[in-house]
Amino acid sequence: MTMIYNARWVLPVATAPIEHGAIAIDGPRIAAVGPQSVICGRFPSASTHDFKNSAIIPGLVNTHTHLELTAMRGYLEQEESDFFAWLRKLTRARLEQMTADDIQVSATWGACEAVRAGITSVGDASDSALLSMRAIQEVGMRGVVFQESFGPDARLVAENFDRLKSKVGELREVESALVRTGISPHAPYSVCGPQLELIADYALSERLPLMMHAAESAAEEMFVRDGCGIFADGLKNRNIEWTTPGVSTLQHLKQRGILETQPLLAHCIRVDENDLVALHETNSKVAHCPKSNAKLGHGRAPLAKFIDRGIAVGLGSDSVASNNTSDILEEARFAALVARADRQVSAGEVFTTATIAGARCLGLGGVVGELTEGAGLRSIVDFGVCFLRPGCIDDSRSGQGSLSGRQSGEC
CATH class of the missing domain: 3.20.20.140 (Metal-dependent hydrolases)
Known part of the structure; x- marks a missing residue:
């Protein structure tokens, strides 16, 4: 069953930050990463968990x-x-x-x-x-x-x-x-x-x-x-x-x-x-x-x-x-x-x-440290995705913001 996680920001790292982004998990893999409207449109019957004003990042x-x-x-x-x-x-x-x-x-x-x-x-x-x-x-x-x-x-x-x-x-x-x-x-x-x-x-x-x-x-x-x-x-x-x-x-x-x-x-x-x-x-x-x-x-x-x-x-x-x-x-x-x-x-x-x-x-490139379509579920769900509280990343689009705040501990 496909599960969609939404957040104010999704930071794939390998690509640009996505405001109002989402990731879709299907079985053992990430099925998609992108804007919420696109991801929800691709998987209309998926269950959804909304992290609201947070950021989803790689572990x-x-x-x-x-x-x-x-x-x-x-x-x-x-x-x-x-x-x-x-x-x-x-x-x-x-x-x-x-x-x-x-x-x-x-x-x-x-x-x-x-x-x-x-x-x-x-x-x-x-x-x-x-x-x-x-x-x-x-x-x-x-x-x-x-x-x-x-x-x-x-x-x-x-x-x-x-x-x-x-x-x-x-x-x-x-x-x-x-x-x-x-x-x-x-x-x-x-x-x-x-x-x-x-x-x-x-x-x-x-x-x-x-x-x-x-x-x-x-x-x-x-x-x-x-x-x-x-x-x-x-x-x-x-x-x-x-x-x-x-x-x-x-x-x-x-x-x-x-x-x-x-x-x-x-x-x-x-x-x-x-x-x-x-x-x-x-x-x-x-x-x-x-x-x-x-x-x-x-x-x-x-x-x-x-x-x-x-x-x-x-x-x-x-x-x-x-x-x-x-x-x-x-x-x-x-x-x-x-x-x-x-x-x-x-x-x-x-x-x-x-x-x-x-x-x-650490020789783990392509395995951890990024959110990409097709990545294995273990690297993403079993301690592979972090959900940050509001205020952790400011002005993420420009890449010139500051880092502050704390992780929620949900990984």
């Missing part, structure tokens, strides 16, 4: 999060001015204080919170990726779960790499059509060059999506370029030798083969002209996390430059340990405001990063 996409850390909301506030201390306290709490049950509950809590905010697809990076994958599956979302890999000590590369492959094997036994397996060498300061090369080759040979934290902080830049600072001191205190690349983080990743995997790179705050060229030429993607970047005092990534250069960019909340909320509409609003230091990024541009562009960053 939002969070390209970078850590669901397993949801329980740490507010736990690291005192360490925010010291990134090394922040990382150390987080790592100790996760490894020494949280049980497997704690992590499972934390990840499920995070997934539920995401759905309530209209997020239907996530790119989740996790040391306990199997637990995160189960949480996402239980809640019914789509996404990619990136199994993290650590290892700054070149003497332990083989051991660390074997551990990663073992965990990937476990994930592949339970992954589904909705939730896929990926891999994540954590960051330039936590994974040595030889291990990065092995992981890059593994991603290519096994066709695994790859995500990595990159160019996030001044401390990371000092470590990669000059071989000094808190990360260098930390390795020295652990008697771990490190060869300084002497280049930017992006150029280091290019040299080690990571960019050949067309990775999703989280943050990318400290990038120069050569780095922007490398991102574009290698079809690498960026998970832009403006609120987390600001909260930890790392700075701002050049969102306008990413967009202008044709670099694929989606929005990420990062973990609630560094953000406090998992709200991609609020992330979009914040991103648009912060980007004004370079140029005014329109509501249309930033809304695209929250939907269709984010989907492409």
